[in-house]
Amino acid sequence: MAQGYRDFAQFLSEHFDCKMQKIAVNAGFTCPNRDGSKGRGGCTYCNNQTFNPAYCTPSQSITDQLEEGKRFFGKKYPDMRYLAYYQAYTNTHGDIDRIMEMYREALSVDKVDGIIIGTRPDCMPDELLTQLAELHKSHWIMIEYGAETAHNNTLDFINRCHSWEDTTDAVMRTHNAGIPCGLHLILGLPGEDESMILDTIKQVSRLPLDTIKLHQLQLVRGTRMAKDIEDGLYNVTHFSVEEYISLCCKVIQLTSPSIAIERFVSQSPDNLLISPRWGLKNYEFTNLLNNAIKKLGVKQGELLNS
Numbered sequence: 023m024a025q026g027y028r029d030f031a032q033f034l035s036e037h038f039d040c041k042m043q044k045i046a047v048n049a050g051f052t053c054p055n056r057d058g059s060k061g062r063g064g065c066t067y068c069n070n071q072t073f074n075p076a077y078c079t080p081s082q083s084i085t086d087q088l089e090e091g092k093r094f095f096g097k098k099y100p101d102m103r104y105l106a107y108y109q110a111y112t113n114t115h116g117d118i119d120r121i122m123e124m125y126r127e128a129l130s131v132d133k134v135d136g137i138i139i140g141t142r143p144d145c146m147p148d149e150l151l152t153q154l155a156e157l158h159k160s161h162w163i164m165i166e167y168g169a170e171t172a173h174n175n176t177l178d179f180i181n182r183c184h185s186w187e188d189t190t191d192a193v194m195r196t197h198n199a200g201i202p203c204g205l206h207l208i209l210g211l212p213g214e215d216e217s218m219i220l221d222t223i224k225q226v227s228r229l230p231l232d233t234i235k236l237h238q239l240q241l242v243r244g245t246r247m248a249k250d251i252e253d254g255l256y257n258v259t260h261f262s263v264e265e266y267i268s269l270c271c272k273v274i275q276l277t278s279p280s281i282a283i284e285r286f287v288s289q290s291p292d293n294l295l296i297s298p299r300w301g302l303k304n305y306e307f308t309n310l311l312n313n314a315i316k317k318l319g320v321k322q323g324e325l326l327n328s
């Protein structure tokens with residue numbers, strides 16, 4: 023734990039012998055919070071255009087997207103191996119046979135050693151989980167659920183159309199199926215102060231998770247949230263970099279050491295991002311955070327039982 027917390031690279035090194043790179047694939051899934059099966063209109067902060075790199079469009083096959091991603095990353099690191107990351111929309115929503123076929127396609131591509139499946143916690147039927155557990159006997163699989171927060175009133179406000187109980191249920195079933203499991207969380211959702219954010223981290227730390235992935239709330243053009251704020255209906259916390267680093271240090275102190283922290287920030291495309299506009303690349307933010315961790319002597323989980 024060189025920098026005060028277990029990061030994703032450390033987590034991967036516990037599962038793979040070589041350097042691994044995720045390649046995002048867009049398999050053309052939809053989202054149950056947009057197509058009406060759970061809700062309509064989507065989460066108020068969501069603009070799916072922010073998910074995908076340029077090489078990743080559903081008009082290309084999964085194999086072609088992965089081959090293009092490999093060409094891009096392989097230029098610098100020829101020995102790199104890969105994980106296909108089903109990122110955009112809800113990658114477990116649809117016909118189970120077709121879904122499994124899409125996962126198998128990625129796993130049949132040369133140098134692709136595993137898949138990471140991003141989905142909603144209310145969208146993991148037992149039947150699919152059983153088939154994934156079977157596939158996991160021969161291939162590395164991880165499931166990443168978008169939890170966002172442990173507070174149901176916030177989940178209602180941002181129109182997630184699922185509850186925190188859906189998240190805990192999905193995590194427990196995935197853990198019991200023997201499949202590595204991560205959560206995605208957003209820091210700074212409307213109505214949440216620091217104590218609510220840290221309460222989410224405490225609840226997350228009690229779950230049998232392998233990873234968490236955090237990012238600051240980003241206000242993005244074309245979203246319902248951006249319009250509501252423009253219309254003066256409510257506002258959100260605008261963290262300065264220093265305030266957000268201080269929050270991340272507290273998050274680390276409350277995160278169970280058994281959980282790797284994949285990241286703290288995300289960067290939407292510049293033409294879509296309204297705020298915060300810190301003018302920092304993700305690695306520049308990480309350097310600032312690592313300096314603060316070192317200066318303050320922050321250690322993962324040190325305040326978990328206080």
Ligand code: SF4
Nearest residue numbers: 053055064065068111
């Ligand atoms: S964030 Fe995910 S669940 Fe919400 S609308 Fe966007 S794709 Fe759907």
